[in-house]
Amino acid sequence: MRPGRLVGKVAIVTGGAMGQGAAIVRAYVAEGASVAVADVAQDEGQALADELCAEAGAEVARFTRHDVSDEASWAALVADTDERFGPVGILANNAGILRFGQVESQDLAELELMFRVNQLGPFLGMRAVARTMRKNGGGSIINASSTEGLGGMAGTVAYGATKFAVRGMTKGAAHELGQHGIRVNSVHPGMIDTPMTRVHGGDAAMEYGASKVPLRRVGLPEDVAPLYVFLGSDESSYINGAEIAIDGGVTATHAFGG
Structure with a gap:
């Protein structure tokens, strides 16, 4: 049996093919969980699952092409995961x-897309796993918000709206589902070096971001994944409705900081 803090647990990780999601998948498998890698990036997601299964010599991960904004896709994902690995006990809404x-120029199609992926996706995910978790005595839902879900930043009015919404949904769901042993918490990463952030400026953006962080570096996906392990494990059994920043200290300041 593989040693680890998540032995016997079954997890779904959305956006699990690359970046932060892939790091979470790797960390979950390393800690003993069986993981459904859910993403629209089929080639990358399948390659990751194949690699982890080959290393383990067993089916420890399975890729499923999944649209988080589609309710039917969620139902199929949860049913398939329950059948293949067992009841879902961890959902990483990543x-x-x-x-x-800007407020005056934000493309409305992009605004709607962010709503569907960043906000509607986690809502549908929570709803899809709640019945399974309740039936099986509980579980852990981890919703990805952002430092832009804790404070505002120019140029992120629409993005921030979705991340503040995730923060609010998390707290409401924690109250509703806690009585069933289901914990719901939000994670608030700062600037993390992933394909999603690199597309907006590359190395120059990373260097600028690092100059604004008290630790003077941007985060790596591997900095974030251990928090997801902790929140998915029984070690965090009394943490519910929390918002946890993992940002190198960015939100530990005020308007005169930096």
């Missing part, structure tokens, strides 16, 4: 997209 835009 999938998200970032589009910058």
Whole structure:
């Protein structure tokens, strides 16, 4: 049996093919969980699942092409995961997209897309796993918000709206589902070096971002994944409705900081 803090647990990780999601998938498998890798990026997601299964010599991960904004896709994903690995006990609602835009010029199609992926996706995910978790005595839902879900930043009015919404939904769901042993918490990463952030400026953006972080570096996906392991494990059994920043200290300041 593989040692680890998540042995015997079954997890779904959305946006699990690349970046932060892939790091979470790897960390979950390393800690003993069986993982459904859910993403629209089929080639990358399948390659990751194949790699992890080959390393383990067993089916420890399975890729499923999944649209988080589609309710039917959620139902199929949860049913398939329950059948293949067992009841879902961890949901990492990690999938998200970032589009910058000013109030007066934000493209409305991009705004709607961010709503569907960043906000509607986690809502549908929570609803899809709640019945399974309730039936099986509980579970852990981890919703990806952002530092832009804790404070505002120019150019992120639409993006921030979705991330503040995730923060609010998390707290409401924590109250509703806690009585069934289901914990719901939100994670608020700062600037993390992933394909999603690199597309907006590459190395120059990373260097600028690092200059604004008290630790003077941007985060890596591997900095975030251990928090997801902790929140998915029984070690966090009394943490519910919390918002946890993992940002190198960015939100530990005020308007005169930096």
